Amino acid sequence: xxxxxxxxxxxxxxxxxxxxxxxxxxxxxxxxxxxxxxxxxxxxxxxxxxxxxxxxxxxxxxxxxxxxxxxxxxxxxxxxxxxxxxxxxxxxxxxxxxxxxxxxxxxxxxxxxxxxxxxxxxxxxxxxxxxxxxxxxxxxxxxxxxxxxxxxxxxxxxxxxxxxxxxxxxxxxxxxxxxxxxxxxxxxxxxxxxxxxxxxxxxxxxxxxxxxxxxxxxxxxxxxxxxxxxxxxxxxxxxxxxxxxxxxxxxxxxxxxxxxxxxxxxxxxxxxxxxxxxxxxxxxxxxxxxxxxxxxxxxxxxxxxxxxxxxxxxxxxxxxxxxxxxxxxxxxxxxxxxxxxxxxxxxxxxxxxxxxxxxxxxxxxxxxxxxxxxxxxxxxxxxxxxxxxxxxxxxxxxxxxxxxxx
Amino acid sequence: xxxxxxxxxxxxxxxxxxxxxxxxxxxxxxxxxxxxxxxxxxxxxxxxxxxxxxxxxxxxxxxxxxxxxxxxxxxxxxxxxxxxxxxxxxxxxxxxxxxxxxxxxxxxxxxxxxxxxxxxxxxxxxxxxxxxxxxxxxxxxxxxxxxxxxxxxxxxxxxxxxxxxxxxxxxxxxxxxxxxxxxxxxxxxxxxxxxxxxxxxxxxxxxxxxxxxxxxxxxxxxxxxxxxxxxxxxxxxxxxxxxxxxxxxxxxxxxxxxxxxxxxxxxxxxxxxxxxxxxxxxxxxxxxxxxxxxxxxxxxxxxxxxxxxxxxxxxxxxxxxxxxxxxxxxxxxxxxxxxxxxxxxxxxxxxxxxxxxxxxxxxxxxxxxxxxxxxxxxxxxxxxxxxxxxxxxxxxxxxxxxxxxxxxxxxxx
Numbered sequence: 001x002x003x004x005x006x007x008x009x010x011x012x013x014x015x016x017x018x019x020x021x022x023x024x025x026x027x028x029x030x031x032x033x034x035x036x037x038x039x040x041x042x043x044x045x046x047x048x049x050x051x052x053x054x055x056x057x058x059x060x061x062x063x064x065x066x067x068x069x070x071x072x073x074x075x076x077x078x079x080x081x082x083x084x085x086x087x088x089x090x091x092x093x094x095x096x097x098x099x100x101x102x103x104x105x106x107x108x109x110x111x112x113x114x115x116x117x118x119x120x121x122x123x124x125x126x127x128x129x130x131x132x133x134x135x136x137x138x139x140x141x142x143x144x145x146x147x148x149x150x151x152x153x154x155x156x157x158x159x160x161x162x163x164x165x166x167x168x169x170x171x172x173x174x175x176x177x178x179x180x181x182x183x184x185x186x187x188x189x190x191x192x193x194x195x196x197x198x199x200x201x202x203x204x205x206x207x208x209x210x211x212x213x214x215x216x217x218x219x220x221x222x223x224x225x226x227x228x229x230x231x232x233x234x235x236x237x238x239x240x241x242x243x244x245x246x247x248x249x250x251x252x253x254x255x256x257x258x259x260x261x262x263x264x265x266x267x268x269x270x271x272x273x274x275x276x277x278x279x280x281x282x283x284x285x286x287x288x289x290x291x292x293x294x295x296x297x298x299x300x301x302x303x304x305x306x307x308x309x310x311x312x313x314x315x316x317x318x319x320x321x322x323x324x325x326x327x328x329x330x331x332x333x334x335x336x337x338x339x340x341x342x343x344x345x346x347x348x349x350x351x352x353x354x355x356x357x358x359x360x361x362x363x364x365x366x367x368x369x370x371x372x373x374x375x376x377x378x379x380x381x382x383x384x385x386x387x388x389x390x391x392x393x394x395x396x397x398x399x400x401x402x403x404x405x406x
Numbered sequence: 407x408x409x410x411x412x413x414x415x416x417x418x419x420x421x422x423x424x425x426x427x428x429x430x431x432x433x434x435x436x437x438x439x440x441x442x443x444x445x446x447x448x449x450x451x452x453x454x455x456x457x458x459x460x461x462x463x464x465x466x467x468x469x470x471x472x473x474x475x476x477x478x479x480x481x482x483x484x485x486x487x488x489x490x491x492x493x494x495x496x497x498x499x500x501x502x503x504x505x506x507x508x509x510x511x512x513x514x515x516x517x518x519x520x521x522x523x524x525x526x527x528x529x530x531x532x533x534x535x536x537x538x539x540x541x542x543x544x545x546x547x548x549x550x551x552x553x554x555x556x557x558x559x560x561x562x563x564x565x566x567x568x569x570x571x572x573x574x575x576x577x578x579x580x581x582x583x584x585x586x587x588x589x590x591x592x593x594x595x596x597x598x599x600x601x602x603x604x605x606x607x608x609x610x611x612x613x614x615x616x617x618x619x620x621x622x623x624x625x626x627x628x629x630x631x632x633x634x635x636x637x638x639x640x641x642x643x644x645x646x647x648x649x650x651x652x653x654x655x656x657x658x659x660x661x662x663x664x665x666x667x668x669x670x671x672x673x674x675x676x677x678x679x680x681x682x683x684x685x686x687x688x689x690x691x692x693x694x695x696x697x698x699x700x701x702x703x704x705x706x707x708x709x710x711x712x713x714x715x716x717x718x719x720x721x722x723x724x725x726x727x728x729x730x731x732x733x734x735x736x737x738x739x740x741x742x743x744x745x746x747x748x749x750x751x752x753x754x755x756x757x758x759x760x761x762x763x764x765x766x767x768x769x770x771x772x773x774x775x776x777x778x779x780x781x782x783x784x785x786x787x788x789x790x791x792x793x794x795x796x797x798x799x800x801x802x803x804x805x806x807x808x809x810x811x812x813x814x815x816x817x818x819x
Contacts, residue, residue: 067626150643183587188767227463263552328551338563344621347546369613372611
């Protein structure tokens with residue numbers, strides 16, 4: 001039933017053919033949620049994301065994956081077996097009507113190997129943009145290395161900065177390497193789409209997940225290049241007084257009142273206004289000395305004084321106090337805290353999306369930014385497997401969703 | 407042949423961004439051909455200019471030696487204008503009149519307070535695309551709170567979810583939301599708005615909350631709570647699709663290898679390569695390996711701890727096992743053959759810093775000089791005020807005498 005006529009958002013009219021995979025799905029979601037008509041090509045067995053959780057009520061099933069439901073809003077689904085002649089022919093027909101082919105499988109060369117590479121697709125469609133998202137890029141000595149998100153975090157360096165100073169490196173949660181690749185794939189795609197609009201020529205956008213992770217280096221690349229210092233992980237302890245994680249009554253807060261943040265005086269004033277014992281001593285000149293502030297003694301002395309307030313306040317109370325005096329102190333929120341956030345509610349951040357396969361309504365993050373001139377509505381649910389075969393493939397639907405034998 | 411056509415040639419950006427997330431956004435625009443004009447002031451310059459690292463560790467006497475600043479500002483122009491002065495405001499509005507995009511990551515409302523908000527910009531340029539990227543967006547009860555990448559990590563759940571069970575959460579160890587989530591989403595938003603403007607002739611205001619872009623990358627954890635009532639806890643290095651998966655010690659100082667076993671074949675190959683075939687027999691499938699994950703982690707750590715890490719990685723990868731040395735950024739710059747092949751690290755010659763390393767974008771546009779990074783990575787970060795005279799004369803039509811006068815009056819400073 002979805003028709004392009006009702007699509008809203010800045011990318012209305014843009015047609016995208018996405019080959020399902022863990023490296024490209026977020027790019028496809030960004031494009032689809034902002035109005036592009038994204039057709040998701042799934043193998044007859046379903047996109048790999050359908051086998052990953054969390055699942056509705058914790059029970060696996062191809063129509064029960066909540067992560068699939070999230071990463072595939074607003075997309076249409078066709079099933080094609082690209083190992084069959086019919087599947088390949090249908091794929092080329094769909095590519096011929098597309099502005100973008102987004103290959104998120106992460107397998108370098110798999111389309112070329114099937115006679116479906118960019119040059120074939122672009123015959124008669126010279127403006128076609130082909131975005132290929134792979135672990136290490138389309139070529140190079142390690143292009144065929146096996147990987148998962150953790151491996152990419154290690155190969156991209158960010159893992160060396162994560163975790164406890166006294167223990168094993170730990171990755172950030174949520175497959176952020178794959179998601180970084182997806183985000184940059186969306187950016188690269190739009191650059192090429194804009195260029196094709198100007199020049200009439202499409203091109204290949206060759207995205208490396210490893211390089212996407214390297215982008216998160218912060219300044220570690222320059223620490224090495226300019227000062228020959230290899231940055232190491234330092235989690236689990238404050239970086240200096242008033243920079244780091246501090247326990248409070250019901251969890252933790254993150255405080256940044258020195259270093260990047262210059263809010264020491266405001267913080268001390270807050271502690272004084274709460275009659276915290278020792279607060280006035282934080283006005284001594286030694287605290288302006290970064291070497292002292294970063295020393296074990298300095299960090300410990302600060303934590304003792306700050307703890308006299310923090311340990312008898314909840315993270316919500318500390319956040320309210322911080323907002324009052326405008327210092328960067330934030331609660332370390334859990335997903336439940338997010339869902340209960342008055343601020344996110346005031347911004348209508350979460351949206352309720354139907355999930356026809358289970359009859360449930362799924363509350364999920366909505367638009368990641370608000371485009372006032374081309375707003376996007378509540379997303380359409382992620383498609384069921386092959387839901388749009390008939391409208392997109394016509395008679396091909398029967399053969400391509402059948403046994404796949406050929 | 408002419409030099410490469412870049413995707414954003416002809417797009418001009420009046421850029422108020424500073425610190426982390428904002429400049430990374432406009433850097434992508436500049437790298438790909440937009441004329442990005444940083445508005446700075448000597449009185450309130452970008453704080454990253456005085457934060458390390460510095461070329462050879464020397465900061466004294468210059469605000470142009472920070473690598474922290476440089477990597478976020480390739481290919482940009484930099485002008486100093488005092489926007490607290492009404493004459494300076496008028497100059498900026500004139501610049502906006504000739505711009506396509508205005509960008510800011512000041513706390514929302516700051517530009518409006520200076521007389522440079524969206525409405526004024528729109529009067530100057532009716533189809534302007536105006537991006538504000540506050541930590542928590544332009545409105546809402548918490549919109550005015552100041553913050554940084556780490557506070558965004560805390561607010562959004564990334565911090566809570568990252569770490570080892572039972573220990574304090576650690577996040578990523580960086581201001582992660584500044585480096586990928588916020589800039590990638592904001593760049594995508596601006597590019598989408600450019601596309602929309604080409605179709606409709608309309609500009610628009612974009613309200614981007616850096617926190618919301620990060621939450622958008624934690625959607626499955628949100629859904630597990632809203633649908634199943636499961637409030638997720640940190641999961642360390644583990645994942646539902648692999649077991650065992652972890653980071654294990656190797657020979658050498660602080661050397662580690664990440665290993666991720668997705669299939670039974672990989673498990674067989676791994677245990678064979680490590681000479682521990684019995685483990686494969688005892689734990690043949692994912693369910694068994696997951697149930698014994700703690701024990702397998704301990705066993706694997708013993709088996710890897712005396713191995714040379716790169717040799718072990720190559721041996722395991724040759725057998726198809728997902729394995730990677732935990733690369734430091736020193737490793738990546740000095741010796742990663744893949745990044746070298748791809749040309750990821752570009753060297754640009756900076757007037758004060760000399761030849762210095764910058765990150766190229768993480769994708770190659772094969773239609774731009776065949777994907778040659780040199781077409782993208784053209785100019786190093788600008789010196790403070792380096793292009794004030796150029797921009798004032800070329801774009802604002804001021805002659806040298808007028809520029810000197812405004813400089814002396816502290817307007818161009």
